[in-house]
Each structure stands twice: as C-alpha cells, then as structure tokens.
Amino acid sequence: MVRVTGTPAALAVREVTVRFAGLTALDAVSFTVEPGSVHAVIGPNGAGKSTTFNVLSGVYRATSGSVRLGTTELTGLAPHRIAALGVARTFQNLALPPYATVAESLMLGRHRLTRAGFVAAGLRLPSAAREARLHRDRVREIAGFIGLEEELEKPAGTLPYGKQKLVELGRALCMEPQVLLLDEPVAGMTADERRRVAAVVADVRDGLGISVVLVEHDMGVVMRLADAVTVLDFGRRIAGGTPAEVQNDPAVVQAYLGTDA
Amino acid sequence: MATLEIRDLSVGYGPVRALRDVSVDVPAGAITAVLGGNGAGKTTLLRAVSRTLGFHRGTSTGTIRFDGRRLDGLRPAQVVAAGVIQVPEGRQVFARMTVADNLRAGALGARGGRRTTAAALDRVHALFPVLARRAHQRAGLLSGGEQQMLAMGRALMAGPRLLLLDEPSLGLAPLMAARIAETVQEINADGTSVMLVEQNAAIALRLATTAYVLDVGEVALSGPAGELAASDEVRRRYLGVVDETAAADATRAVDGPSRPLSRWSA
Amino acid sequence: MSEATTAGAKAPGPGRPLTASLRRPRTHLWLAGALLLLALPFYLDRFWLQAGLFAMAAAIGAIGLNLLTGSTGQLSMGHAFFLAVGAYGYCVLAGESSTQNGHALSGLGLPTWLAAVLAVLLAGAAGGLFSPIAGRLRGAYLGIATLALIFIGQHVLFNAGSLTGGFNGRPVPPLSLFGFTFDDTEVVVAAVPFQSFEKLWYPALLALAAGAYFARGVLRGRPGRALNAVRDHRIAAGVMGVPVARYRAGVFVLSSMYAGLAGVLLALVFQRTVPEYFGMVLSLEYLAMIVIGGLGSVAGAVVGAAFVSLLPQVLTHYSDSLPLVSAPGTGGVAPGEASRYLYGAAVVAVVLFLPGGLTRPKKPGENR
Amino acid sequence: KDGADADRSGVRTGEGVTDTKITLGALTDMTGVYASLGKSVTQAQQLWVKQTNAAGGICDRQVELTVRDHGYDPQKAVAAYTELEPDVLGFPQFIGSPFVSAVEQRIDGQDKGVVLPQAWSANLLGSPYVRVIGATYDVETINLIDYLLEEKRITEGDRIGHVYFEGDYGENALAGSRHAAKEAGLTVVEQKIKPTDNDMTAQVSALKQAGVKAVVISAGPRQAASLVGVAAATGFDVPVVGNNSAYAPQLLATQAGPALQKDYYIGASTLPVGDAAKGPAALAEAYTAQYPKDGLDNGVIAGYNAASVFGEALEKACASRDLTRDGVGKALLTIKDFGADFGVAHDFTDPAAPSTRQTVVMKPDAGTPGGLKVVRRAEVAPAAESFTAKP
Amino acid sequence: MTTFIELLLGGLAIGSVYALIALGFVVIFKATEVVNFAHASLLLAGGYVTAVLHDDIGFWPALGVGVAGAAVVGAAVEFFVMRRHRGSDHSVLAIVTIGVDILITTELTRRMGTEVLSLGDPWGDGVVTVGGITLAQTRIAAFVVAGLLITLFLLAFRHTPWGVSMRAAAENPQTAALMGIRLGRVSLSAWAVAGALAAVAALFLTVFPTPGLERATSFAALKAFPAAILGGLDSTTGALVGGLVVGVTESLATGYQGDLSFLGRGIGDLAPYLVMLVVLLIRPAGLLGTKELARV
Ligand SMILES: Nc1ncnc2c1ncn2[C@@H]1O[C@H](COP(=O)(O)OP(=O)(O)OP(=O)(O)O)[C@@H](O)[C@H]1O
Numbered sequence A: 001m002v003r004v005t006g007t008p009a010a011l012a013v014r015e016v017t018v019r020f021a022g023l024t025a026l027d028a029v030s031f032t033v034e035p036g037s038v039h040a041v042i043g044p045n046g047a048g049k050s051t052t053f054n055v056l057s058g059v060y061r062a063t064s065g066s067v068r069l070g071t072t073e074l075t076g077l078a079p080h081r082i083a084a085l086g087v088a089r090t091f092q093n094l095a096l097p098p099y100a101t102v103a104e105s106l107m108l109g110r111h112r113l114t115r116a117g118f119v120a121a122g123l124r125l126p127s128a129a130r131e132a133r134l135h136r137d138r139v140r141e142i143a144g145f146i147g148l149e150e151e152l153e154k155p156a157g158t159l160p161y162g163k164q165k166l167v168e169l170g171r172a173l174c175m176e177p178q179v180l181l182l183d184e185p186v187a188g189m190t191a192d193e194r195r196r197v198a199a200v201v202a203d204v205r206d207g208l209g210i211s212v213v214l215v216e217h218d219m220g221v222v223m224r225l226a227d228a229v230t231v232l233d234f235g236r237r238i239a240g241g242t243p244a245e246v247q248n249d250p251a252v253v254q255a256y257l258g259t260d261a
Numbered sequence B: 001m002a003t004l005e006i007r008d009l010s011v012g013y014g015p016v017r018a019l020r021d022v023s024v025d026v027p028a029g030a031i032t033a034v035l036g037g038n039g040a041g042k043t044t045l046l047r048a049v050s051r052t053l054g055f056h057r058g059t060s061t062g063t064i065r066f067d068g069r070r071l072d073g074l075r076p077a078q079v080v081a082a083g084v085i086q087v088p089e090g091r092q093v094f095a096r097m098t099v100a101d102n103l104r105a106g107a108l109g110a111r112g113g114r115r116t117t118a119a120a121l122d123r124v125h126a127l128f129p130v131l132a133r134r135a136h137q138r139a140g141l142l143s144g145g146e147q148q149m150l151a152m153g154r155a156l157m158a159g160p161r162l163l164l165l166d167e168p169s170l171g172l173a174p175l176m177a178a179r180i181a182e183t184v185q186e187i188n189a190d191g192t193s194v195m196l197v198e199q200n201a202a203i204a205l206r207l208a209t210t211a212y213v214l215d216v217g218e219v220a221l222s223g224p225a226g227e228l229a230a231s232d233e234v235r236r237r238y239l240g241v242v243d244e245t246a247a248a249d250a251t252r253a254v255d256g257p258s259r260p261l262s263r264w265s266a
Numbered sequence C: 001m002s003e004a005t006t007a008g009a010k011a012p013g014p015g016r017p018l019t020a021s022l023r024r025p026r027t028h029l030w031l032a033g034a035l036l037l038l039a040l041p042f043y044l045d046r047f048w049l050q051a052g053l054f055a056m057a058a059a060i061g062a063i064g065l066n067l068l069t070g071s072t073g074q075l076s077m078g079h080a081f082f083l084a085v086g087a088y089g090y091c092v093l094a095g096e097s098s099t100q101n102g103h104a105l106s107g108l109g110l111p112t113w114l115a116a117v118l119a120v121l122l123a124g125a126a127g128g129l130f131s132p133i134a135g136r137l138r139g140a141y142l143g144i145a146t147l148a149l150i151f152i153g154q155h156v157l158f159n160a161g162s163l164t165g166g167f168n169g170r171p172v173p174p175l176s177l178f179g180f181t182f183d184d185t186e187v188v189v190a191a192v193p194f195q196s197f198e199k200l201w202y203p204a205l206l207a208l209a210a211g212a213y214f215a216r217g218v219l220r221g222r223p224g225r226a227l228n229a230v231r232d233h234r235i236a237a238g239v240m241g242v243p244v245a246r247y248r249a250g251v252f253v254l255s256s257m258y259a260g261l262a263g264v265l266l267a268l269v270f271q272r273t274v275p276e277y278f279g280m281v282l283s284l285e286y287l288a289m290i291v292i293g294g295l296g297s298v299a300g301a302v303v304g305a306a307f308v309s310l311l312p313q314v315l316t317h318y319s320d321s322l323p324l325v326s327a328p329g330t331g332g333v334a335p336g337e338a339s340r341y342l343y344g345a346a347v348v349a350v351v352l353f354l355p356g357g358l359t360r361p362k363k364p365g366e367n368r
Numbered sequence D: 001k002d003g004a005d006a007d008r009s010g011v012r013t014g015e016g017v018t019d020t021k022i023t024l025g026a027l028t029d030m031t032g033v034y035a036s037l038g039k040s041v042t043q044a045q046q047l048w049v050k051q052t053n054a055a056g057g058i059c060d061r062q063v064e065l066t067v068r069d070h071g072y073d074p075q076k077a078v079a080a081y082t083e084l085e086p087d088v089l090g091f092p093q094f095i096g097s098p099f100v101s102a103v104e105q106r107i108d109g110q111d112k113g114v115v116l117p118q119a120w121s122a123n124l125l126g127s128p129y130v131r132v133i134g135a136t137y138d139v140e141t142i143n144l145i146d147y148l149l150e151e152k153r154i155t156e157g158d159r160i161g162h163v164y165f166e167g168d169y170g171e172n173a174l175a176g177s178r179h180a181a182k183e184a185g186l187t188v189v190e191q192k193i194k195p196t197d198n199d200m201t202a203q204v205s206a207l208k209q210a211g212v213k214a215v216v217i218s219a220g221p222r223q224a225a226s227l228v229g230v231a232a233a234t235g236f237d238v239p240v241v242g243n244n245s246a247y248a249p250q251l252l253a254t255q256a257g258p259a260l261q262k263d264y265y266i267g268a269s270t271l272p273v274g275d276a277a278k279g280p281a282a283l284a285e286a287y288t289a290q291y292p293k294d295g296l297d298n299g300v301i302a303g304y305n306a307a308s309v310f311g312e313a314l315e316k317a318c319a320s321r322d323l324t325r326d327g328v329g330k331a332l333l334t335i336k337d338f339g340a341d342f343g344v345a346h347d348f349t350d351p352a353a354p355s356t357r358q359t360v361v362m363k364p365d366a367g368t369p370g371g372l373k374v375v376r377r378a379e380v381a382p383a384a385e386s387f388t389a390k391p
Numbered sequence E: 001m002t003t004f005i006e007l008l009l010g011g012l013a014i015g016s017v018y019a020l021i022a023l024g025f026v027v028i029f030k031a032t033e034v035v036n037f038a039h040a041s042l043l044l045a046g047g048y049v050t051a052v053l054h055d056d057i058g059f060w061p062a063l064g065v066g067v068a069g070a071a072v073v074g075a076a077v078e079f080f081v082m083r084r085h086r087g088s089d090h091s092v093l094a095i096v097t098i099g100v101d102i103l104i105t106t107e108l109t110r111r112m113g114t115e116v117l118s119l120g121d122p123w124g125d126g127v128v129t130v131g132g133i134t135l136a137q138t139r140i141a142a143f144v145v146a147g148l149l150i151t152l153f154l155l156a157f158r159h160t161p162w163g164v165s166m167r168a169a170a171e172n173p174q175t176a177a178l179m180g181i182r183l184g185r186v187s188l189s190a191w192a193v194a195g196a197l198a199a200v201a202a203l204f205l206t207v208f209p210t211p212g213l214e215r216a217t218s219f220a221a222l223k224a225f226p227a228a229i230l231g232g233l234d235s236t237t238g239a240l241v242g243g244l245v246v247g248v249t250e251s252l253a254t255g256y257q258g259d260l261s262f263l264g265r266g267i268g269d270l271a272p273y274l275v276m277l278v279v280l281l282i283r284p285a286g287l288l289g290t291k292e293l294a295r296v
C-alpha cells in the first residue's frame, strides 16, 4: 500500500490526447509537474484544463498518451486506484453531498487511508473504532488549517458557494495527497478569501511538500503562486515556462489574457 | 423605465438568518452592483427578488417593488413574465438538454414573438460563438466557462427588462470576463436595468453606477460606485487589489491558515 | 441524510461531552424495551406472536433493503427474490430427500443451524451473481431490472420441482440448536406452554438485534460513508478513492444476505414455503417499509417493517370493533381493503409530512 | 390442548364450542384474485348458518361463522388461520389451496380440526381432516374428456390442447388429461399460462397449428373467455371444455358471450345453481332473497354444500355426544351419499379419495340464472374410476 | 412458418398495446424523472369510467369521458400528492406512486367488485384475415392508435415549448422556474396526459381478445415496465420499440413453449424480462434512452 510520506514523485504528462465524438479536447499535451511545486495550467474556457484533470484523476480515459507519477503508470487506472496512489482533486462545479455534514465529507477524504471494511465496521472491532477516532482528530486539524472548524457540523448544502469550495479543498487535503489537483479553487471568492486560499495552497506546498496542479483564471493568484505554468488553447499546449515568461508570451496574451490584463 | 425597490427585506432559512432589513434600489436603466463576502447574502437577495427562496425553504419579509408592482407574493413565473430574469449562481444549465434547447428554454419566458426570439438568438450567438458551434451538444458536456456563457445567453433569450446576474464572470478566462463586462454594458445601454452580484469587485465597480456592500446579511456600505471604489474598507476587503497582493501575502502567509498543518504520518 | 452522516454528531469522541449525557436515558429506554420484548412470549397468544415474528423477519429484510436503496441509492424491486433464495435454500440444505404428492424432493439434510447459515450465504452469492447488472444500472433502470429477478424467481420456484417442490412448496424442517428443536412439541416454561412460535421468538429477536447492530455499525463507519458517497456523487466517490463498483456489488451482496436471513426466518414461521408469497407485491411492501420508516436508517427500517406488517393484522383482528370497517361478506369496506387504504395512505402521507420517515425529522437545509 | 369437557347433556366439547354456541371459521378471499368465488361461497355459508339457526341450530347450539379475508396473500392467510384456529371448531371454508397445504402439517399434527377447502386439487387428498368436497380437478378433467369422446367430438389418435394455470389447479388437471389421453389414445398439446395472462391469441394460434381437435382449459374465467372468443373469431371451431373454476356467469355479458354459449362445456361436482332440481332451485331462491344485488354462480352451491356437509358432521357428532374436533372428524368419516339433492352424492369415508368421482357437464346459457345449464347429468368415466393421482 | 408469422403479428399487435401503456410511463418520466407505478391504476380508472358509462351514453362519448376522467385522476394525483413532494428524491417519489397506486386500485376494485366489465367497443370480436393469418380488428386499431400517438408525442416533445419546458422542469425545477416555466402546470399537464393515455391503453387492453375490464386488469399493465425500460425510459420511440419487442417475445415464447419446454413451461411472461436484462447489459439506458453522462 502507498505510504503517504516518502519522497514525493514527479507527475509526467506525455502526449496525452482526448477525443470526444467530433472534437479533440486534448491534443498531444505534455508537461511535467516537479515534486513539491505549484504547476499552473491556464487557458481560455474550453481549452481542456478540466479534461486534463479528468485524465489525471482517471475520470476520463486518454485516447492516447501516458501519465506517470514517479515510476507508476496512471493511464488506464480506475479513479480509486489513482486516488490510492495519492492523487487528490477538487471539482470545478462543486461535487459535495448537500445534506452530509462537512465533517462527514472530510472523513470521506480519509477513505483511502483507513481500512475498516463491512465486517470490521459492522462488528465495531476495536481496530475500526481506534481508526475512526484517530482520523476524526486529523480531520479536525485540517478543518482548522483551512478555517472550517465552525462549519464542521453544518450540512454542506447550506454553506455559501465560497465556503463549499473550501470544503472541497479540505476534502482533498484529507486524502493526504502527494499531488493535489485544484480546479479553480478561488472562483467566486472575495479578495480576503482568495488571499486565505492562496496562503493555504502555498502552505500546502511549502509545509507539506505536496505538488499542486492549479487551474485558475485569477492571474494574480496564478502568477504569484505558480512555479511553472502550462498554457492550453483548444486542447493544444501553446506555451509553458515560468509565470513571467508566459505572461509576456504574445500567443498567451492574444488567446487568453487579453491586452488589458 | 423599470426600477426595482427592495425595502426592509429579511430572509431566513429555517433558523439561519441570511438577510436583515436590507433595502436596495436598482434605478431604471442603471447597473447596480452588490458586493459581499461569502455568505453575505448576495445570492439570497437575488433569490428573494426572483421568488425562488421557496426552493431552499427560505422565507422572506419586506416588500419588493418592480415598476411599483409588488413582486413579493408572486410566483417565479410571474416575476419572469414581468421581465425580471435571473442568471443563477453556478451556471445551472440543463445538462441533459442540448445547448440549443437550453436557449429555447430561456426564450420560454420571453414577452416578444417569434421574430424577437430569433433576433435574441442571433445576438447570443454573436456574443458567444461557441454556443452556435456546440448547438447540438448536450450542455452538461460543456466546459465550466462555456456553461457560464450558456447561462448568460439563456437569460438574454428572454429579453429581460431587469437582469439579475449572480457572479457572471465566475470561472471565466480574463478575456471572456472582459467580454461579459462589455456585454453587460451593451445590454444595459439597450435599456435593461442590471443588478450585478460580483466577487470580482474591480469589474463590478467599474461597470456599476451605484453599489451596495452586504456584510453578513446587512447593508454595510452603499453609494456611487466611484466613491465606494475609493473607500479604504472596500479597497482592502473587496478590491484589495487582490491581483497584486494576494499571492504576495500568500508567500508571506500572513493572516493565512489559522493553524499550521503538520505532515500526516500513520 | 443517513445514519452515517448523523453519526458525525453522535459518534463518541473527544470534544463531545454532550453525547455522553445523551446516552444515559437512551440506554435505559433500550433496556426497558429489550425486557418487554423478551417477556412477550409469556403473555401474547400465538396469533400475535406469529405477527411479531413476521414483523421481525420483515425488519431484518428491510434493514438489508435500506442499506441498498436508502444508503446507496440503488432502487431494488427484487428483494423478494433473495428472500426466496434464503427460504428455499434453507429447506433444500436442511431438508431430507423425499417424495410428496408424487414430486421427488431433493435435500441435503444438513444440520439445520448450518443450513440456515449457508442459506444466508447462498442469498449473498445470488446477490453477487446479479452484481454485474447491479453495478451497471442506475435508478429506475436498476429498479425494473431487479423486477426481472422476481419473475425469474417465480418461474424457478414453480418449475424446478425437485428443489422447490413446485406449487406445493416444501415443508420447512424446524430449526434445532444444541439439541433443542424449535418445533411445535410443547415445552412448558413457567406454566406457559411453549410451541414453535414461542420458541422461535428468541432466535428471531437475536437475529434482528444482531442484524440491526451490524447494519448500524456499517452505516456509521467507513463503509457507510463510502456507500453514501456512491449515492450522492458517483464520480466524486471514485476520485476520493472509493472503489465504486466493488462497493455497489458489496452492498448488493450484503443486502441480499439480510434478505436471505429474513427468508430463513419467514420459512421457519410459515413451516412451509409458499411460492406465491415471494412475488412483486412483497418487494413493493419492503420498499414501502423503508420509505415509511425512513430511508437510510436502521431504526427506520425496523419501524417501517413493524408498521407495514402489523397494520393488516391489527385491522383484521379488530375489524368488528373498528368504525367503517365491516366484517367481510356484509358489504362495506372489508378489513383487507381498509388496511390497504391505510397502508397506501401511510406511504403517501409519511413522505408528505415527514420527508425523513417516521424515525427522522426533516433533513436540514434541504435544497434542490 | 383439547380441554375436552362435557356439558349438562353430556356432550363432550372442545375448541369453538360452548354450551350455547358452535363457532366455525371461514378463511376466504374477498379482495384478491378469487374474490368472486370467495364472495359467493361466504354469502352462501352465511345463508346456511342463518337457516340452520332459524331451524334451532345444531345440538341446541347456535352456529356462528367467523370470516377472515386474506385477499389471497399467503402471510395473511396463514396469520388468519393461526388467529382463528384456537377459537373455532373447524373451517367449512378455506380458499387458496397453497395456503391450505401451508398449514396442513399443523392441521394434521396438532390442531386436528376439519377443514373443507374450496379447492379441488388432488394434492389436498390424504388428510383425514382436510377434505375435498367433489371430484378433484384431475378426475373432473378425465370426465370432461370422456364427454367429448362420448359425443364423438374426438376419437382415438386425435390431439387435444390443454391450456392450464401454473400451480396446483392447472397441473393437477393436466395429470388428469394426460391419464385420459393415455387411456383413449390421444395426445395432449400443453400450454401453460399464468393467472396474469388475459389474451389467449398466441395459445390459440399455437394449438391451431398443432391441429388439435378439442381444447381443455384449466384456468380462470377470463382466460377461458379469451380462448373461446379468439378460437371462434379466428374460425378455429373446436369444442372447449373447462374445469369448474374456468367459468363465471359475468362472462356472458362480455364480447365472448355468444362464443361461450356455442361450444364450451364446464364440469363440476354439483348441479348448476340455476338448475330446476329442487336442491339448487330452493337454494337459488333463498340466496336471491337474501342477497338480491348479487348474481348467482356455482360458488354459491359449492359454499352451501360445504357448509351443509359440515353441518351433517356436526349433527352426527352431536348424536354420538362428542362435539370435540376429534368427534367431528370421526363423524365426517362416517358420512356416505350425502347431498344428492345437488346432483351428486358425496362419500367421506376414504380420506385418500375425493368425496366423489362424478362430474356434471354443463354449458353456458344466458337464459338460466347462474348462466349454466346441464348437458350431461353426473357420471363417472371409466378412466376416472381407476385413476389415482398419487403414485 | 405460418405459425411464426401469425405469432409475430399477434405479438406486434399486443405489443402496440404495451407500447401505449409504456408511453404513459415515458411521459411522466420525461416530465418528472419519476417512474410512475400508479400508471396501472390510472389505466383502471379510465377503463372503469368508460365501462360504466357506455351503456347510457354510447361508446365514443363514454370513451371521451373515460379519457377525460383518467386525465382528471392523473391531474389530481399530481396536485394532491406529487406536487407536495417536489424536491424529494426520485426513487422516493417512485415509491410514493406505489402508495397512490394502492389507494386508487383498492378503491376501483372495491367498486368493480367481481364484475367483468365490457367497454362496449365497436369492433366486437371482428377479425381481419390475410393469407390464412387472422388478426383481431381491435389489435389493428391499437397498432394504428399507438403509432399515431407516439409520433404525436415525439413531435410534441421535440418541437413544442411544452416539450422543452417539460424536460427543463424535470431536470432542474428551480432553474426552470427562473425561465418562467410554471412547474405546477407542466407536471400537472404531464400527469393529465399520462392519465388520458392510460385510458386509451385501458380500452385496448380490455377489448377482445381479452374478456373485459376487471380487478386483475392492472396486472397486465405490468408488462409495460420491461417495454418502457427496454426502449429507454425517456424515449417515446423507445416506448414503441420496447412495446413491440416485448409483445413479440412474449408471443413467440408462448407459441413455441413446446419447443422451449426445457426452460420450464410458461416462460411467456418471463421472456420479456430476460430480453430486457440482455439489452440492459449491453445498453444500460435501454435501446433508445439517452445515456447518463459523466462530466465533472
Ligand atoms: N464528456 C465530454 N463529452 C464531450 N465533450 C466534452 C466532454 N468533456 C469536455 N468536453 C469538451 O472538451 C472541451 C474542454 O473542456 P474542459 O472542461 O477541459 O475545458 P476547461 O479548460 O476546463 O474550460 P473552463 O475553464 O471553462 O473550465 C470543451 O469544449 C468541452 O465542451
């Protein structure tokens, strides 16, 4: 079983192509996420960013190409296997059970780290109880870390949009990932909240050494957080490099940022 | 010309008080921005106007007038019939219907006849060419931003007199966000009043003539957009000129995570 | 939304002194209830005991269905099929080969307790066999696909004569544990003659308690959370590391095993299997139970089961003393009809007025 | 169990019998698939009770009938039996043979009360307490085929179709037709159906193609009507014979009415209720007087007949001063040629055999009340004499 | 060979009746995403009204009233029950309809008692004979009507605002309301339409070759389940295809049960479900149903 600790590995995307009836969402895209770095993937709407995430997390199967985490081949693995390897993600459109409390949603994140099966849980084996206690405490820690303690017992559905996005981030963190895929984490947040999330992400990288793949339209956040940037347009990689390089790349400006940005 | 007057509006979701005595005016033909943090009650405010609180077991008191006509007490469909159209938060496209059918659904509330509808459709396609290209794709398969465009276009199909926008630029690329901003201005120029809920305060205050700031359910500040844009409070919390400082802060991690998180080992 | 989620609030743990105080009066209630149940056979007559046994069997089955439909969101109308597997499985495993009315019946003649256990496993296996389909389909499609099981089941029950006894059904060998046989031979306990029902009461009670305890544990624990996740958002569940297909199959098997246990118990009460019994109506009744009681909760399943299976008995028993209801043959509303009215109305009304079922208040902050 | 005690007059009594009252149970179906049968049987038996009590009751006791409607639901049926069993002497009515066999163990084992099921399945034979009144379906079917042979509608070498219900009714009847076929050198083309099938088109075309010369139907009235109707409409005119459960007078009002009256025959172990003979006539009159709204059908006779058999047993038991279940059981075993005024004499001395092997052949007829008229008085086919269902 | 053709045609004929019933399910499902187990009872209601009236006011008027009556019952169900439940989970709603079904069916069967009611249709037991193969006129009528109605609804769903609003309301009530769609009206109309369809189906389900309307008629309606699923619950054409497939399967399985007897006799009722299972294994959303999409 995967140990969460241990040297983080690089995430290598090679020549990944994804086709849907009639359109090519990703066209031979390649980039590498260095361990413990924040790698931003940006591009116009419909460029293929979420699709990339869907491939990385096993939701979509790449038509061709390969994705590697360290030495492990991810392509073709089922989502839960990829999760087991320590790849966690958030969703662009929220995917939270509306009635479950935040605490429960976060506990779900612990799934891959816990063992209790039907029998253990059904018979309330001490091992299961111990496990549960241990992980609830960790969940509380993480909630504290992203500032959700007060909401722990509230049903997620009643939280405002921004908070719900935080819960998603928390749930992903609860998976103690090696690689964290964030799909527009600060969308729909105020400056304050963006600042907080940005700080969280930075901390995750610096404090926990987790590699982060970040899809975000807020250039400010991207430019300052990202160690490297990959730019997609119409499923093709049109530019890449350090934020600075990318920002001044005419192709990027033309396709994505627009002159006034 | 249409004006929206909200007076002493209070909204509760069961025990949760979401809005307290909020009064807002959306003058005819103007763009009015509503700012506020998460949970401030912006969406709730729009829900109250469009009478869709019921879907969330929400209850409201206070009066809402549109052209002097009471909206509170009406059914959502009647509000739409009056020409008040809301673009819901978080896209809410009809995922299993085609893009084209989504737009047709938008036109259901239109007051004009076939011709106006056709015209509206052309305009939407002009604004968002991708919607024309994807006319027969199921909306659920669109990308987040494409869905946002569809939500916007769908609302325009109804030929609104008052447009309620809940974070229209959410998840849009800068270029597209700018495009939306122009669009809003155009629509407004054609005589549609707009009530704009935006997180991107910069855009919002640039577009709006007047603005309100909601804080945990109450109007904290209000006034001409220009003045607000100048006020420190707003500058720090909402403009905060995020784009410059946020990440800077982040790297320094001031007022960031309440407690540091240690690595999990088990 | 389910035990699992409320568990968050209830589960004991640091920082929740409140629950501790909550527990005490609870436990007292439980004890009182338990004592009452244990004492019943000494006071109730056979009719009520039998009714109670039916209710307990139903409760066990309903718990299983609730795991599947309530907590995992997999609509199943094939529950009766798995009940049948349990009931007939027990008969075949425990029964001796024999001939009756010219039908040759084959049986393995295993020790009855072993047969009971194996029958439950058999039902589980049957569920496992169906999981390729169960894992594929969703919602209404799954519901009606499982309906097919009922028809297959009925067909087999009627046609596989040598195993099922065809339309005659099979005699059910009485259960015997440690040399004690739960049959109709009279044993006098504290001046009360104990016959099969009195005797069966206790194993049934035990089975129900065990079943409920187990299910509660599952729902409040890691598996329950995973199941809810599968129900609420399949893709997200997968991404969170939940092997969706395996859990769907797993819960299908588990719920089939509950059905199997219920089937064995029913068989023991009936003392003879009746193929007609395991039809679609039965499946629908089980669905009604979990909705009336409350989707996704163990208590809900039990309460719903008691309600649905006891209602008709009460009505027919007191038909003469009830208003409107008139004895059959005298015109007017027959008790049978009256109970159907009530039961139909109950299903509708409960969902109308108590969206969470009899056992749970309305879900908080319901939106959509 | 049997707290048998003697009353003043020295009559031993047990469950369901007090000094003033004899309580009998009826487990019927008024809300399920056999509702029409259940209604008639129950009302007829309530009529019998009324008459008996008016005539002074039995053994100076009033007779009371406790009715439970199980709506053809096994669980309810078994529950109802458990409920009534301790408080009744016996059951002159128990509809639904699957349920009867479900409790048969208990009846034979401990309860030992006489049960007269309104079902004619040979599987019920053999118990000293569960006694079938009339010819079982297999015997009835043999007699019906015999009628066709006698009428020269079919002859050796012909094929006959048999459309039958899944379940004991149909399959018991099938055993009969197979036996008859063997005896007469016929071949049976089988078509099994389920009670939910209402459209016999497919069956008819199959039988037609198989070139059958006659059809036996052991199903419900609806299936019979559909079968006969389709056969007639598609010019497939062969005689159709059905068991007593395969007909209801209501059918005459339907599209199939005319066709049914053309070439369809029903067998039963009683005269039709509309018959001129004094037994049926008197009953029909009394019944219509009692229940003017409700039509007459053979359920009425079946029910009344069963009740009076039980009554006879009670009388005999009373005579031998033993009104316990035991006594009634014994008494029943002594009853010979009883109930001839309904056209067939019954003999209950042999638990292993039906109370009669005779069958009356009837024909639908809108003219007579009850919608049936006799075409052949009670007879036993030679093949039926020899036949025994159980090996 | 003629057996085959005769069975085939017979199957198609009865299949078109199933198609009519299935269409009822489809309409409700499209409008509310609820599987309507109460459909059988609507069917019973429509048939009952027609049956009790035709003697006095003649068949066609009676049928008209019957259709209207069933529509009203359907609307009532929506208004008094389903409307109050809007927002509950779909499978819960499905179970609610079971409750409704029990209520209505019990009431009707109580009224019907033990009668076998004729609907007094004009076709009687008339048949058409083509090349030695006979078909009941009623079935041909059913075939035509089913074809017409299903095309009608296909067009309605595709091209009328009603169709669009129905699908929109089904998928996301709140947003639909924001489009000015009157949710109440939409689902009310859907239920009314379903009721009307049920009444029509009731007619063809109870006329010759079946004896008439009585308490067990509603069981026959069950056969529309595999039909609706087979074709795809949200597809009108699917209803037709599914109905026909079920009809033919049933008819052939019955007709050739002699040759299939190794499976045990009387697989006529079972066969459609087996076919359904096979289809679902290959196409989890039925032959023509829209498959549920996976996009996050
Ligand atoms: N399952 C699918 N079937 C068909 N087309 C799809 C599917 N998923 C995505 N697409 C298409 O692929 C393209 C890329 O989608 P994707 O969601 O990756 O864009 P994105 O970069 O995330 O855009 P945004 O920033 O708006 O979220 C879009 O045009 C979308 O319509």
Ligand SMILES: Nc1ncnc2c1ncn2[C@@H]1O[C@H](COP(=O)(O)OP(=O)(O)OP(=O)(O)O)[C@@H](O)[C@H]1O
Pocket (backbone or CB within 6 Å): A157, A158, A159, A160, A161, A162, A163, A188, B013, B016, B017, B018, B036, B037, B038, B039, B040, B041, B042, B043, B044, B045, B056, B057, B089, C365, C366, C367
């Ligand atoms: N369905 C609901 N049930 C209960 N409480 C709710 C519900 N919806 C919103 N609330 C509460 O009402 C308050 C206002 O929520 P609202 O969604 O209006 O905020 P918002 O300003 O739109 O936030 P955001 O910018 O994140 O969208 C919040 O405290 C939220 O928790």
Ligand SMILES: [Mg+2]
Pocket (backbone or CB within 6 Å): A049, A050, A051, A092, A183, B143, B144, B145
């Ligand atoms: Mg995206």
Ligand SMILES: [Mg+2]
Pocket (backbone or CB within 6 Å): A160, A161, B042, B043, B044, B089, B166
């Ligand atoms: Mg909002």
